[in-house]
Amino acid sequence: MWEFWIRSLNASTIFAIAGLGEVVGQRAGVMNVGVEGAMLFGATIGFIVAKTTGSYLLGFLAGIAIGALIGLLHAFFTITLHGDQVVNGMGIWILGFGLTTYIGSPYAGPLGMGRIPTIGGLSPFFFAALVLTFVIWFVLFKTHWGLKIRSVGENPTVAEVSGINVVRTRYWSVIFSGAMMGLAGAVYALDYNPVWSYNLLMGWGFIALALVFFSMWNPYILLSGAVLFGALWQVSLNPESFLPNIFSRYIWRTFPFVITIIILVIMSTHWFSSRWGAAKPEALGLPYEKD
Amino acid sequence: MKLAGYTLKLEKKASFSGLEAILISVVAIAFALFLVGFIFLQAGVNPAEGYKAIFTYAFANSFGVPLTINRAVFILLSSFAFIVPIRAGLWNIGMAGQLYFGALSAFGVAYALGARVSGAVLSPWVVIPLMIVGAIVGGGLIGAIPGVLKGRFNTNEIVVTMMLNFIGYWVVAHMIKEGGPFMGSGGEGEGYKLPASIQAPVVSGVSVLTLAIALILAVLLYVLFTRTRFGYQIRAFGHSPAASRYAGISPFKIAFLTFVIGGALAGLAGYHYFGTVPNLNQIPKNYGDFGDMAFYGIICGLISQGNPLAAIPLALLFGGLTSGGRYVQGKLHLSYGIDYALLGVLMIVLVAFQFFFRYRFVLKKES
Numbered sequence: 001m002w003e004f005w006i007r008s009l010n011a012s013t014i015f016a017i018a019g020l021g022e023v024v025g026q027r028a029g030v031m032n033v034g035v036e037g038a039m040l041f042g043a044t045i046g047f048i049v050a051k052t053t054g055s056y057l058l059g060f061l062a063g064i065a066i067g068a069l070i071g072l073l074h075a076f077f078t079i080t081l082h083g084d085q086v087v088n089g090m091g092i093w094i095l096g097f098g099l100t101t102y103i104g105s106p107y108a109g110p111l112g113m114g115r116i117p118t119i120g121g122l123s124p125f126f127f128a129a130l131v132l133t134f135v136i137w138f139v140l141f142k143t144h145w146g147l148k149i150r151s152v153g154e155n156p157t158v159a160e161v162s163g164i165n166v167v168r169t170r171y172w173s174v175i176f177s178g179a180m181m182g183l184a185g186a187v188y189a190l191d192y193n194p195v196w197s198y199n200l201l202m203g204w205g206f207i208a209l210a211l212v213f214f215s216m217w218n219p220y221i222l223l224s225g226a227v228l229f230g231a232l233w234q235v236s237l238n239p240e241s242f243l244p245n246i247f248s249r250y251i252w253r254t255f256p257f258v259i260t261i262i263i264l265v266i267m268s269t270h271w272f273s274s275r276w277g278a279a280k281p282e283a284l285g286l287p288y289e290k291d
Numbered sequence: 292m293k294l295a296g297y298t299l300k301l302e303k304k305a306s307f308s309g310l311e312a313i314l315i316s317v318v319a320i321a322f323a324l325f326l327v328g329f330i331f332l333q334a335g336v337n338p339a340e341g342y343k344a345i346f347t348y349a350f351a352n353s354f355g356v357p358l359t360i361n362r363a364v365f366i367l368l369s370s371f372a373f374i375v376p377i378r379a380g381l382w383n384i385g386m387a388g389q390l391y392f393g394a395l396s397a398f399g400v401a402y403a404l405g406a407r408v409s410g411a412v413l414s415p416w417v418v419i420p421l422m423i424v425g426a427i428v429g430g431g432l433i434g435a436i437p438g439v440l441k442g443r444f445n446t447n448e449i450v451v452t453m454m455l456n457f458i459g460y461w462v463v464a465h466m467i468k469e470g471g472p473f474m475g476s477g478g479e480g481e482g483y484k485l486p487a488s489i490q491a492p493v494v495s496g497v498s499v500l501t502l503a504i505a506l507i508l509a510v511l512l513y514v515l516f517t518r519t520r521f522g523y524q525i526r527a528f529g530h531s532p533a534a535s536r537y538a539g540i541s542p543f544k545i546a547f548l549t550f551v552i553g554g555a556l557a558g559l560a561g562y563h564y565f566g567t568v569p570n571l572n573q574i575p576k577n578y579g580d581f582g583d584m585a586f587y588g589i590i591c592g593l594i595s596q597g598n599p600l601a602a603i604p605l606a607l608l609f610g611g612l613t614s615g616g617r618y619v620q621g622k623l624h625l626s627y628g629i630d631y632a633l634l635g636v637l638m639i640v641l642v643a644f645q646f647f648f649r650y651r652f653v654l655k656k657e658s
Contacts, residue, residue: 073639081643091638091643098638203457206453210450
């Protein structure tokens with residue numbers, strides 16, 4: 001049982017880091033539905049750099065850097081060129097899926113490095129995710145920066161009038177958001193399951209995206225959601241220890257995806273949104289054009 | 292920007308002509324192929340030779356051409372599955388899941404009629420139409436899920452359709468692997484093989500029945516969008532959901548019907564590839580590759596601007612690029628997935644080129 005919770009918390013780390021990144025971007029009014037693509041880039045580039053240099057540090061830095069670069073790309077397309085955020089996010093996802101399949105395949109297989117030391121079985125990144133959750137909550141809700149980020153996500157025109165540089169604020173938020181997704185991918189490929197295989201994330205990025213809608217754009221709720229999904233994922237991998245002989249192991253694998261749909265539906269009911277729905281950034285998904 | 296007495300200005304376009312759209316699309320595709328040329332270079336292959344090998348195999352080789360056409364039909368049906376909801380502004384990226392369930396349902400019909408029993412002889416006149424109906428119903432039912440959820444609760448259709456892709460992937464594994472009901476007699480993780488009596492007609496390696504169905508559907512969908520009330524409602528909703536609601540168009544009806552139709556079309560794609568393509572006639576071990584190939588439908592649908600007739604030549608091109616890509620990968624010793632790389636680069640270039648559909652550069656003489 002202990003083992004199960006350790007494994008679940010380690011999995012939740014990845015959902016949490018990627019989801020936190022998306023929360024910051026969406027708070028600034030920019031949605032990136034290509035979380036999975038940015039994570040695939042972070043995972044693949046991080047894995048290749050670590051494997052070829054033998055350095056975990058370089059691997060993680062490369063994962064963060066490529067994630068930030070993907071964030072920059074998304075920012076350029078959506079903020080500067082006023083592209084549709086959903087279309088661009090889809091582009092990032094398919095670019096990540098397609099290109100990393102090709103780039104990564106010569107490196108397919110285990111990483112072959114000593115595992116990153118744990119603290120009682122828990123990945124150090126779990127603690128990093130806890131700290132990041134607190135820091136991002138603090139910055140978003142208690143600092144001047146956070147006020148800027150949230151105001152460009154709520155009403156960019158008013159923000160601009162009150163002297164905030166909307167474009168710059170959105171750019172930095174989206175770049176940071178991408179860097180977090182890259183890091184999340186690198187944590188998956190270097191720490192959680194250090195084996196590269198084609199399309200290795202198998203939907204984790206999309207679950208992280210769903211978690212952001214679930215979180216009401218609040219880092220603490222996001223973290224709890226991530227822990228819930230970390231546990232669900234582990235149940236789906238080892239169902240025998242909970243409910244033996246009910247479904248085949250393949251049917252169990254559908255479990256986290258089914259629950260994601262159910263939770264999303266509950267979130268989008270009138271009953272739910274009329275009580276807790278006010279948190280959605282007002283300008284989310286809308287391009288901002290100065291005239 | 293100023294250039295020798297002229298000012299270069301960006302202007303927002305109100306609309307664009309068909310010719311302009313074709314021009315932008317052709318340039319976008321050419322630019323993507325140019326970028327993938329660097330992948331060839333990096334792998335030590337002359338890009339010109341790489342592309343020559345791809346195109347000659349895909350369009351002028353007796354093994355390659357049928358493969359290209361069979362893949363093109365698959366991509367075309369996947370694009371239709373994307374196009375119908377996108378005309379209403381809704382994103383169906385669940386073609387993979389829908390085609391898995393369509394294929395399972397078609398093979399389920401054949402299974403129920405005794406096709407898995409070895410040496411079974413069945414009437415193709417009965418079983419093939421029933422399998423097609425099965426594929427349409429199976430895909431349509433899975434498509435109905437995001438449709439109902441979007442229409443009733445406004446649930447994000449991108450996440451729901453993506454989740455259903457993974458659900459479909461694992462349900463197929465359950466059905467064909469480790470003693471699943473549709474497991475083949477070889478027991479190597481593949482589905483059972485359709486008996487020869489109910490294999491669909493094939494002419495020179497091309498599955499002609501599903502080819503004909505896909506082409507007829509292209510015309511029907513074109514008529515649906517341009518000549519019918521329902522098609523008009525779909526387009527109006529895609530243009531402005533709020534305005535069309537005032538005009539009395541039901542958002543539930545639009546979301547539900549476009550997703551059911553989209554799912555049914557993807558279901559047909561599943562029957563087409565697994566049920567009719569020669570040497571297959573079963574759900575293969577690598578069925579996931581075909582789920583991935585369905586994503587070409589997104590690109591095809593976006594470039595064609597939702598026009599089902601314009602999707603035909605594009606599907607043929609992408610069918611050729613994937614079949615040729617697989618071939619050169621082996622021939623020129625490239626690493627796995629050149630067709631995946633192409634998929635990714637095409638998509639992002641296309642996204643970048645969306646800009647040119649909305650803006651134009653204008654040169655103005657300084658006064």
